[in-house]
Amino acid sequence: MDYDVIVVGAGPAGSTTAYHLAKRDVNVLIVDKASFPRDKICGDGIAPRAVRTLYKMGLQERLDGQFNKFHGFRFAGAGKSVVENAIPPTPRFPDHGYIIRRVDLDRILLDHARDAGAEVWEGTEVSGPLVEGGRVVGVKAVRDGRELELTAPVVVGADGPHSPLGKAMGLLVDDPLYLGVSIRQYFEGVEDIGDFLEIYPEKVISPGAGWVFPVTRDGVANVGIGYMLYHIKRDKINLRRSFETLLNDAPHVAPKMRNARPISPIRGELLRVGLGGSRVECPGMILVGDAASMTNPVSGEGITYALETGEMAAEHILDSRMGGRGLHIDPGEDSFREKLVERYEHYFHLGILSIKWGNRSSFMRPLLLVVSKRRKWREDLIRALMYLRH
Numbered sequence: 001m002d003y004d005v006i007v008v009g010a011g012p013a014g015s016t017t018a019y020h021l022a023k024r025d026v027n028v029l030i031v032d033k034a035s036f037p038r039d040k041i042c043g044d045g046i047a048p049r050a051v052r053t054l055y056k057m058g059l060q061e062r063l064d065g066q067f068n069k070f071h072g073f074r075f076a077g078a079g080k081s082v083v084e085n086a087i088p089p090t091p092r093f094p095d096h097g098y099i100i101r102r103v104d105l106d107r108i109l110l111d112h113a114r115d116a117g118a119e120v121w122e123g124t125e126v127s128g129p130l131v132e133g134g135r136v137v138g139v140k141a142v143r144d145g146r147e148l149e150l151t152a153p154v155v156v157g158a159d160g161p162h163s164p165l166g167k168a169m170g171l172l173v174d175d176p177l178y179l180g181v182s183i184r185q186y187f188e189g190v191e192d193i194g195d196f197l198e199i200y201p202e203k204v205i206s207p208g209a210g211w212v213f214p215v216t217r218d219g220v221a222n223v224g225i226g227y228m229l230y231h232i233k234r235d236k237i238n239l240r241r242s243f244e245t246l247l248n249d250a251p252h253v254a255p256k257m258r259n260a261r262p263i264s265p266i267r268g269e270l271l272r273v274g275l276g277g278s279r280v281e282c283p284g285m286i287l288v289g290d291a292a293s294m295t296n297p298v299s300g301e302g303i304t305y306a307l308e309t310g311e312m313a314a315e316h317i318l319d320s321r322m323g324g325r326g327l328h329i330d331p332g333e334d335s336f337r338e339k340l341v342e343r344y345e346h347y348f349h350l351g352i353l354s355i356k357w358g359n360r361s362s363f364m365r366p367l368l369l370v371v372s373k374r375r376k377w378r379e380d381l382i383r384a385l386m387y388l389r390h
């Protein structure tokens with residue numbers, strides 16, 4: 001075998017997996033088709049739960065003072081008013097998050113994996129898994145125009161929501177209940193932003209939600225909108241038109257955008273949510289992050305779960321050595337999915353139910369108005385939305 005572990009995809013999930021394995025002296029290769037720094041379509045909101053994991057990886061000094069921190073949330077209040085609340089204090093999570101463009105965050109994480117000892121191949125596209133007797137034993141890749149076959153007893157698919165590896169092994173489940181679509185654009189000259197993640201399920205874009213995330217304190221923001229796929233199909237939603245409506249007519253967003261100028265194209269991407277869009281493992285391979293359908297169905301936040309499943313995958317792989325058989329993935333023996341289910345399924349299941357039945361402004365707006373009346377209720381909402389437990 002060429003390597004102990006091959007990780008495909010150098011987003012947050014892949015780089016975190018590779019970092020934890022390399023730190024424990026595993027011979028790990030991480031490959032990505034892109035050359036870094038590279039852009040990734042995202043809202044760039046790094047929630048407190050994700051910050052906890054980044055700090056645990058020793059990245060606090062790298063982030064502190066370099067990127068915009070937020071300390072609270074803004075939601076729509078009655079009429080055009082806005083409800084603000086600080087991130088509630090908890091013993092386990094920091095009192096802040098960040099907004100970091102993915103062009104920066106993903107480069108920092110990949111450098112961190114490289115510094116820990118992982119071998120990194122950028123500009124290397126994986127065309128599929130190498131399979132022997134139903135077991136994944138490596139990957140086929142193209143590097144500098146040359147076709148290569150790379151072998152390892154364990155392959156990690158951290159290859160995002162379209163997961164070519166998951167697809168080739170029949171692990172992806174294309175159920176619209178577990179698929180979302182979001183688009184985003186960067187603007188400058190956005191008014192009245194700075195210290196808050198602003199999330200607005202506005203009536204004019206129902207049943208979607210818009211966001212305004214401040215990348216800098218002087219008016220640069222990531223603005224976007226997201227829907228579940230079954231809402232798009234059911235209500236025949238045109239995403240670009242809804243985005244225009246958010247920018248021009250949504251009572252809590254339009255006033256901020258009066259003098260704003262776009263500084264990037266509008267770009268969109270698929271999200272796999274709630275652990276229901278993928279089967280996550282087969283002999284020789286596990287999936288992590290978006291490939292494992294690990295985006296939060298309510299908030300659309302996936303960086304937290306990409307980082308956490310990356311760390312869990314590294315532990316799972318290291319544990320496989322315990323029987324004396326060397327590194328291996330055998331779902332029948334010890335299931336990675338069961339570990340994910342134990343930690344997240346209850347929370348994600350409630351999320352799926354709440355967006356399925358409650359994601360309409362006629363329900364959401366009155367609920368938010370009631371919740372906004374008491375600080376305790378507002379804090380409970382933030383804890384629930386950001387999974388600030390465990």
Ligand SMILES: Cc1cc2nc3c(=O)[nH]c(=O)nc-3n(C[C@H](O)[C@H](O)[C@H](O)COP(=O)(O)OP(=O)(O)OC[C@H]3O[C@@H](n4cnc5c(N)ncnc54)[C@H](O)[C@@H]3O)c2cc1C
Pocket residue numbers: 008009010011012013014031032033034040041042043044045046047124125126127158159160161164182183184224268269270271288289290291295300301302303304306
């Ligand atoms: C519009 C939008 C807004 C979002 N906003 C937020 C937010 O504000 N906060 C948040 O937490 N989450 C957000 N998310 C979700 C978040 O972007 C994802 O959950 C997160 O990027 C998942 O990380 P990952 O490492 O699993 O996959 P990715 O970040 O997608 O990384 C996958 C990597 O695999 C590589 N790859 C793919 N195929 C191949 C191949 N064949 N060969 C080699 N390499 C390959 C890609 O180049 C990529 O680098 C948003 C998503 C969207 C679409």
